[in-house]
Amino acid sequence: MTGTGSNTPAPKQSRLKAFFDSDIFHAFLRSRTTVVAAFGTLIFFLVAFLAPWIAPHDPFDLASISIMDSQMPPVWMEYADPRFLLGTDDQGRDILSGIFYGLRISLIVGFCSVFAAAILGITLGLVAGYMGGRVDAVIMRVADVQLTFPAILIALLIDGAARGVFGNLDREVFSFWILIFSLALSFWVQYARTVRGSTMVEKNKEYVQAARVIGLPAPIIMVRHILPNVMGPVLVIATINLALAIVTEATLSFLGVGMPPTQPSLGTLISIGNNYLYSGEWWIAIFPGLALALLVLNVNLLGDWLRDALNPKLR
Amino acid sequence: MFGFAIRRLFQALIVMFVVALLAFTMFRFVGDPVNQMVGVETSIAEREALRQRLGLNDPMPVQFARFVAGAVKFDFGTSYQFRQPVADLFAKRLPATLELSFMSALFALLTGIPMGVYAGLNRESWLSKIFLSVSLIGVSLPTFFIGILLIFLFSVTLQWLPSFGRGEVVDLGWWSTGLLTVSGWKAIILPAVTLGLYQMTLIMRLIRAEMLEVIRTDYIKFARARGLPDRIVNLRHALKNTLVPVITITGLQLGAIIAFATITETVFQWPGMGLMFLQAVQNVDIPIMSAYLLMTAFIFVTVNFIVDILYYVIDPRLRIGRP
Numbered sequence: 001m002t003g004t005g006s007n008t009p010a011p012k013q014s015r016l017k018a019f020f021d022s023d024i025f026h027a028f029l030r031s032r033t034t035v036v037a038a039f040g041t042l043i044f045f046l047v048a049f050l051a052p053w054i055a056p057h058d059p060f061d062l063a064s065i066s067i068m069d070s071q072m073p074p075v076w077m078e079y080a081d082p083r084f085l086l087g088t089d090d091q092g093r094d095i096l097s098g099i100f101y102g103l104r105i106s107l108i109v110g111f112c113s114v115f116a117a118a119i120l121g122i123t124l125g126l127v128a129g130y131m132g133g134r135v136d137a138v139i140m141r142v143a144d145v146q147l148t149f150p151a152i153l154i155a156l157l158i159d160g161a162a163r164g165v166f167g168n169l170d171r172e173v174f175s176f177w178i179l180i181f182s183l184a185l186s187f188w189v190q191y192a193r194t195v196r197g198s199t200m201v202e203k204n205k206e207y208v209q210a211a212r213v214i215g216l217p218a219p220i221i222m223v224r225h226i227l228p229n230v231m232g233p234v235l236v237i238a239t240i241n242l243a244l245a246i247v248t249e250a251t252l253s254f255l256g257v258g259m260p261p262t263q264p265s266l267g268t269l270i271s272i273g274n275n276y277l278y279s280g281e282w283w284i285a286i287f288p289g290l291a292l293a294l295l296v297l298n299v300n301l302l303g304d305w306l307r308d309a310l311n312p313k314l315r
Numbered sequence: 316m317f318g319f320a321i322r323r324l325f326q327a328l329i330v331m332f333v334v335a336l337l338a339f340t341m342f343r344f345v346g347d348p349v350n351q352m353v354g355v356e357t358s359i360a361e362r363e364a365l366r367q368r369l370g371l372n373d374p375m376p377v378q379f380a381r382f383v384a385g386a387v388k389f390d391f392g393t394s395y396q397f398r399q400p401v402a403d404l405f406a407k408r409l410p411a412t413l414e415l416s417f418m419s420a421l422f423a424l425l426t427g428i429p430m431g432v433y434a435g436l437n438r439e440s441w442l443s444k445i446f447l448s449v450s451l452i453g454v455s456l457p458t459f460f461i462g463i464l465l466i467f468l469f470s471v472t473l474q475w476l477p478s479f480g481r482g483e484v485v486d487l488g489w490w491s492t493g494l495l496t497v498s499g500w501k502a503i504i505l506p507a508v509t510l511g512l513y514q515m516t517l518i519m520r521l522i523r524a525e526m527l528e529v530i531r532t533d534y535i536k537f538a539r540a541r542g543l544p545d546r547i548v549n550l551r552h553a554l555k556n557t558l559v560p561v562i563t564i565t566g567l568q569l570g571a572i573i574a575f576a577t578i579t580e581t582v583f584q585w586p587g588m589g590l591m592f593l594q595a596v597q598n599v600d601i602p603i604m605s606a607y608l609l610m611t612a613f614i615f616v617t618v619n620f621i622v623d624i625l626y627y628v629i630d631p632r633l634r635i636g637r638p
Contacts, residue, residue: 141329153573153574153577156593160599243455257597277463286467
């Protein structure tokens with residue numbers, strides 16, 4: 001702490017360095033599976049992010065697709081067209097490009113719903129843990145009731161009810177929001193329970209009492225003082241839930257209540273391809289399915305490792 | 316014991332009350348029941364008369380009480396799509412779903428337990444490692460994609476098994492079974508495996524973890540020291556003590572089986588309750604949806620209640636320290 005001017009870039013660098021020196025990073029490098037999974041996840045994210053630039057075709061550009069190219073097999077089979085590496089679907093869209101764009105939509109829905117569920121769960125968990133009493137009882141009772149049902153069933157029910165309420169609205173626009181809404185309402189419980197537990201521990205510590213004594217309002221104490229101290233487990237749940245959210249979204253889309261065929265996610269692509277499975281055009285369903293399975297496997301491996309690495313009991 | 320059971324029963328009733336409130340809200344406010352029942356040319360006066368006759372103008376608590384009273388007598392109203400009582404529709408499709416769930420649970424137990432025992436006893440063998448990696452992949456593959464892969468392999472490519480329906484069904488009056496015909500057995504294999512795969516991996520991992528723990532305990536060492544053959548030690552002493560959590564988990568997994576049955580039934584066009592529920596969601600058929608919600612909630616609550624009581628009976632430690 002000599003001069004303020006020369007010191008400004010230093011903390012940033014040292015924090016990065018501290019991360020590379022940390023136990024977690026070394027444990028990460030020692031687990032070969034995890035390094036591979038992290039690398040795989042990164043590739044999936046990059047492909048999704050860069051889809052408009054790296055996809056060989058634009059599946060949404062009606063001018064570039066031709067019905068003449070429909071149902072082409074992958075290049076290593078007979079009658080294939082070298083322009084389409086993994087073949088084409090019933091309307092002549094390139095499967096590989098479809099997977100790139102579908103990955104994008106699946107990941108966007110996954111991230112948004114995890115984010116929404118986390119916000120909802122953290123808020124309710126903080127309030128329940130900090131307030132206690134009757135508020136806590138009501139929130140946790142609702143959580144208990146919901147926890148007895150599998151998430152996919154809740155998402156289906158909410159989706160169905162939302163369709164009834166917003167039935168007259170444009171499906172193309174609202175499918176996305178209904179999906180996020182139903183996924184967020186299905187996954188908030190885990191965050192709320194975890195945050196509530198840690199909040200109840202934190203609120204009796206001296207720093208919270210000090211903040212209360214100087215007269216800070218409850219919302220500020222919750223967000224500025226308690227929240228940073230309960231975030232650790234939330235990140236682990238979010239990683240594991242990302243895989244779950246992606247699978248649930250794909251399942252809903254496959255069942256025909258998720259993303260519409262005009263904005264296909266991986267699940268929608270598999271659902272479209274399923275209709276052609278029996279006539280021999282297996283590649284329309286199988287390739288998007290494999291992409292989905294690989295993505296979920298990588299994220300799952302990463303989440304499992306993160307859970308164990310951040311759990312002090314297992315050290 | 317008695318007080319504990321009463322308390323649990325009370326909690327279960329609260330849960331059912333909340334779920335019933337939700338189902339009623341859905342039933343009453345999502346979409347107008349009258350609009351669904353009449354044609355376009357029905358006059359406003361006729362609609363109002365129908366509204367009066369159905370009791371839709373009564374105070375909400377009265378309507379809710381009537382809804383609950385109906386549900387207790389299995390009267391869930393009339394389906395919008397089929398124009399038939401919801402209870403009859405469910406009764407017709409119940410056997411298909413129950414047979415599928417039962418067969419998949421059986422498959423999961425009969426394959427998961429031996430695999431778990433083997434993986435727990437031979438921790439380092441390559442076969443155990445294969446079991447573990449396969450189970451990880453099994454968890455990562457979405458249920459519907461497993462179904463598609465199985466159909467692609469066994470129905471489309473090899474043409475061994477049918478890819479949809481229940482095959483020939485024998486009607487036993489109140490129960491229609493597919494388990495008395497060859498085509499019925501062939502038809503149930505793929506859906507049951509698809510549905511049971513996740514439970515199988517779960518049971519396998521659980522048994523493996525429990526075996527690893529039990530095998531280190533003193534009573535197993537003692538049994539070995541007495542010179543009992545491995546088979547008896549492993550199966551009679553060790554496995555027996557791993558089964559309690561397995562039974563609990565299997566019971567609690569019933570909920571997951573019901574949820575995933577919806578997906579499996581859709582993939583294989585299996586004519587059960589799940590397929591009907593999904594069609595109801597797609598067509599916003601609210602009476603079927605709310606009845607399905609009530610029924611699954613009832614099954615979950617009942618199973619949870621029984622499991623809690625069983626735990627209490629099996630594990631004496633739970634009885635201490637509880638007021």
